[in-house]
Amino acid sequence: MPQDMHTIQEAADAAGVTIATLRYYEQEGLLRDIQRLPNGHRRYSDQDIAWVEFLSCMRESGMPIQALKRYVSLCYQPGTGRERCDLLTDHRDVVKDKMAALQIQLERIESKIAWYEDALAAQALEANA
Amino acid sequence: MPQDMHTIQEAADAAGVTIATLRYYEQEGLLRDIQRLPNGHRRYSDQDIAWVEFLSCMRESGMPIQALKRYVSLCYQPGTGRERCDLLTDHRDVVKDKMAALQIQLERIESKIAWYEDALAAQALEANA
């Protein structure tokens, strides 16, 4: 067994996901051709782990499992570079929009916090009077 | 009926949520003391709508219903300004963390897009050779 093969626990820790998630992704076809020992135990390569990290990054940034499935299946078809790239570009735009929305929401929250801080300061002042 | 009272449909449109969501929020106690006509139909004031917009902003920025419930119940208790403010501050930090994470994810996605663009350009070049 090459030195760069890892148990499911090691892979989960390295990629920052749970063991259950690794099995789930494999079941959903997001993670393919994971090696097995003769006893059936999975063994993950560094490349597998890097791929899981990528999947995790896409998930955390809000890409649905379905879109990821589509991306993965394109990765197994040659000549689909443009489609894959477009898929990523679409997702990038979604992420950018989400960040813009979050920025506006953040400002709204901060203005409400400022309002409370003012009110609380005024109240403290009054108490001291 | 004062002129600033709106039907549930108008309120939903104005606040950017569905009618079902308005009723759900009311049921969950996020939205209280909504006026009713004698026939039982709800009537929303401009203030109610502004409050729904605030709820919606919090939800969209990721605050769970449970936290919002806690915030709302504090709003009905006098002398809880500090707690309410702390709750908002905690959420603000969560939002900031989420934006920072999204920024990192965005960069990763963009570097992958750049990689594809390069590969596709090289491929086009090869096809022209």
Add this chain to the structure above:
DNA sequence: GTAGAAGCTCGAGTACACTCGAAGTCAAGC
């Protein structure tokens, strides 16, 4: 040779935030 840790499969269960459907009421317009 046995305890304990780690792995396996499979189907079912969970959490969250809505969302829907059935059955009914009510007012306005034709």
Add this chain to the structure above:
DNA sequence: GCTTGACTTCGAGTGTACTCGAGCTTCTAC
């Protein structure tokens, strides 16, 4: 007077992405 459309309640259903539990195997250490 009857249809239409907007509203009501209530309980049940949905979608997403995991997450868990049961029952089993397999390896290592004592």
